[in-house]
Amino acid sequence: MRDLYVYNTLTRKKEKFVPLTTGQVKMYVCGITPYNHSHMGNARPFVTWDVIKRYLEHLGYAVTHIQNFTDVDDKIIHAANGEQVRWDTIANRYIASYFDVMDALHVRHADIYPRVSEHMPEIIQMIQTLLDKGMAYVVEQDVYYSVEKFVDYGKLSGRTLDDMQAGARIEVDTRKHHPMDFALWKGAKEGEPSWESPWGQGRPGWHIECSAMSCKYLGKTFDFHGGGSDLIFPHHENEIAQSEACTGVSPMVRYWLHNGFITINSEKMSKSLHNFFLVKDVLAYYDPDAVRFFLISNHYRSPLDFTDARLEEMTRSLERLRTSIMNVLELATMPAGGKSAEAAALLTEAQQVAEDFETAMCDDFNTALAAAALFELAKKVNIYREAVVNNGVPVDTSVITEVKRIFKMMTDILGILESAWNGQTSSADASEYAALVEAVLEIRKECREKKQYELADAIRDKLQALGITIEDSPQGARWKK
Ligand SMILES: [Zn+2]
Structure with a gap:
């Protein structure tokens, strides 16, 4: 097998990749918080990791890929309250939307997509272990991680607690032992989903899910952990603190890989700048292959300008x-x-x-x-x-x-x-094909309006025979190949 070198954020240098188990790679990638359609900044890590996975498989590794969905989160709850629907209606809608655009971009699926809402026992167990080990403390119905107790805190981002405090806007919270302590569990508030725990009704803090789920599916140590460089601190720093304190095994992750930002006309993509490009909107204008090719056209750690x-x-x-x-x-x-x-x-x-x-x-x-x-x-x-x-x-x-x-x-x-x-001579073929199917569906709709149901069904059956499935809904017919 060829020697593979990767830049490890943890050691800040390029290192030869040596898997934990010969011939196998275990990798965990932080997934989306499904409260909106995925934007181009979301898409970059997933296309990057898809290429990494394809290349590892090409080298002969058997790859296990885990990627979570943060389906319990303030932003989801906020969106649900705004629409007056359940939180999981929002999460399910945008998880489906995530798969739609990722499938269009030919991103192969992970082996497992664990969700926070389906892993409460594992999360609660991990928090309990951290409490038992004296690494966390309870304040009323909340549980906080005590960063001062973890001697390696800051090793991923390369910062000391003093640096972090100086760089962060921290609200004064007298209930916390140290300003950088972070929530492992939050007591339930009115109008929020909550789960039963030893500390009362509540829900997990953001970081604990990735520690609990990576440990469940990949073990106490695994090969790769990926995500955008904005996750290095605090998210990944906190994952290390939680996991290594809980399991007593270090390192939690052998190689940390982080991708760079996407800028739009050289400005960092963010909602406040109104340069927030949804993947589905970009795909309406450009061939998915071109979008994918764009996303990998720079080295993954470099910025990429849209x-x-x-x-x-x-x-x-x-x-x-x-x-x-x-x-x-x-x-x-x-x-x-x-x-x-x-x-x-x-x-x-x-x-x-x-x-x-x-x-x-x-x-x-x-x-x-x-x-x-x-x-x-x-x-x-x-x-x-x-x-x-x-x-x-x-x-x-x-x-x-x-x-x-x-x-x-x-x-x-x-x-x-x-x-x-497969012999498709131009990317225009796909849109011409779609236009053709749409034209046939238009004729079928007219048949149905004129109550010519036999003819409408015959059209559906003919399309079915060509591998095109029609689904009728109150909004009209949808099709997929
Ligand atoms: Zn994560």
């Missing part, structure tokens, strides 16, 4: 790759003609590109350089095809087979252009 010009550039770049894939597929169907100097050169170049790709990915998953290798291969393929079509150079089928394997290996790891390998 502009329309950049998305348009990504779209054009993908079309160039798509054309080259069409060329490979075309060459593969041409009659075999034997060896040539051109084919030998192409093979050597393709092998070098594969090597460059692997070198880039093994250097802390450098997708920017890996993509550059992909364009290099596309160029070489196009040159060879020109030679075949214009100069009568024979097609060397065994070389084309190998080039196709290398090309597809790379696009599969980056998770792009699957449709091109």
Whole structure:
């Protein structure tokens, strides 16, 4: 197996990756708080981790991927009260929306998506252990973690308690032993969901869920923990404090990986700046492959700037790759003609590109350089095809087979252009296809309005036979392929 190097936030250096168990990788990624549709900033870590997972699998590791949903949270409760619906109505709606956009972006699913609301016994147990060990204390119906009791507090963010206090806006709370102490459990308030606990009705603080759920599914120590760099402090710092104090095992995580921010026209994405781009809205304008390609176009730790010009550039770049894939597929169907100097050169170049790709990915998953290798291969393929079509150079089928394997290996790891390998000649195909189905559904709607139900059902059955499922709802018919 190739040596893989990753930048570890904990040690602040690039390290050779050594798994805890040979051939296996256990990774935990902090998921979303489902109180709204996912925005582009949300999407970046999930696409990044999807590529990391695909590459680890390519290297031969069996990967276990856990990603939580923070379905009990102030923002969800606030949204639910605003709409006068239950908190879980909000959570379920936006979890479904998360999967819609992630599926469109070809993000493969995690093995388990644990939810806070389904892990109260584990969370309560962990808090109880921290209390038993003297690491936490009860104030009325709340439980706080005592940061001064954990000697390693600050080791991930590289800050001392004094630095943190100086940098944080902390409300004076005389009930806390130290201003940086954080809530493990919060007593129930009017109009909030709550669960029974040894400290009365209440709900967990934010950080404890990831400690409890990662320990349940991955054990006391695991390989990778990921999330946006905004989670380093306090969230991940607190996870370490909780988990290591509870289990007595250090490190909780061997390699901490954090992705950079997305900026919009060079400003950090935030709601207050009104530059808050929802993934679903971006997907209405751009091909999902182009959006995905954009999200991995910089190294994951670097900032990434969202502009329309950049998305348009990504779209054009993908079309160039798509054309080259069409060329490979075309060459593969041409009659075999034997060896040539051109084919030998192409093979050597393709092998070098594969090597460059692997070198880039093994250097802390450098997708920017890996993509550059992909364009290099596309160029070489196009040159060879020109030679075949214009100069009568024979097609060397065994070389084309190998080039196709290398090309597809790379696009599969980056998770792009699957449709091109399936013969879709342009990204416009997808929208044309959708327009066609919509047109048929429009005719079917007219049939139903005229009470021609037999004809409407026949249309539905014909579409079903083509793999298109229709669901009728009061808002009209929805379809999926
Ligand atoms: Zn988390």
